[in-house]
Amino acid sequence: MSKIRNIVSVLLITAVLAACSSGGESGGEANGSTNEGAAGELITLRLSETQVDDYPDAVAIYEFADRVEELSEGSITIDVYTGGQLGDEVTTIEQTQTGIIDIGRANTGPISQFVDDFGIFSFPFLFDSREHLWNALDSSLRDTLFTSLEEQNLVGLAFYDAGARSFYTMDPVENLDDLRGKSIRVMQNDILIEAFNELGVSPTPLAASEVYSALQTGVVDGGENNINTYVADGHYEVAKNFTTSEHLRIPGLLFMSKQSWDSLSEDQQEIISQAALESEETQMDEFDKYTEESERTAEEAGNNIIELSDSDRAQFRENVQGLYDKYEETYGDMFTEIENAK
Structure with missing residues (x-):
């Protein structure tokens, strides 16, 4: 089935690229990037972004391309x-691995399906704050993660902020007891599902496109995401309670096909790297603006924004400690790197 899906994906992407090159705004070559790699030759690379143009990630991507x-x-x-x-x-990750797409951007959650080390971001309450996350990403942890990407024919370029994921529910959740027994939509992520089971939650993996109707019909009692997605996907219209648990910080990743990367000269690689790292700051600034707008939208809609206390967060963290112990052998060195980044 995996081989069939890959073949179908290749055919679909080829069709899209052909359509874009014949009249779309993005341009691009239909059958591979123009990438001679020799001095004086023009190089055209294709970049796949799943978000719409005005989302912070896409804004940063456009600035990266311009730079x-x-x-x-x-x-x-x-x-x-x-x-x-x-x-x-x-699909973006798969096609970047094979060089069909030159550069991609994805959340590190899906990347963990391809590169085990990225499962580190699936542990709840691993980071105390945004500052803690970025201190860790600016440490040797970045090198560790980028090195592991190369084994899957990918080259890490930059991390993008994705805020903190919190719970949103039909009924108010003010503490761990309020959450127990509720059916909460989660990403398809084994570690995260284990963690939610430890919290007494009934984790329900669903595609993002199915969440709105699942909330409406009572298939799930709530979901978990950053407030930007909560508002952008319209979930705030049906699940009126947003509890700032901030239990996960799962960054995005800008990455490149190793095949495409290796075809560039060292000077060209340096240009790509420099522009990518510069785009991190742009993305974070845009993310902050977008977050302010999302919070304002939710408040104006009359939604209930519940601030979880530090003591309640500590209780949540205590309940998933067994998960950390279970994976100590696998992720212990990275746990230490992250702890040292506080």
């Missing part, structure tokens, strides 16, 4: 395909 063109004096052009034109995040 690459500027630093390369026009010799490297990046055609950006937003809104999932080239497929969802899993």
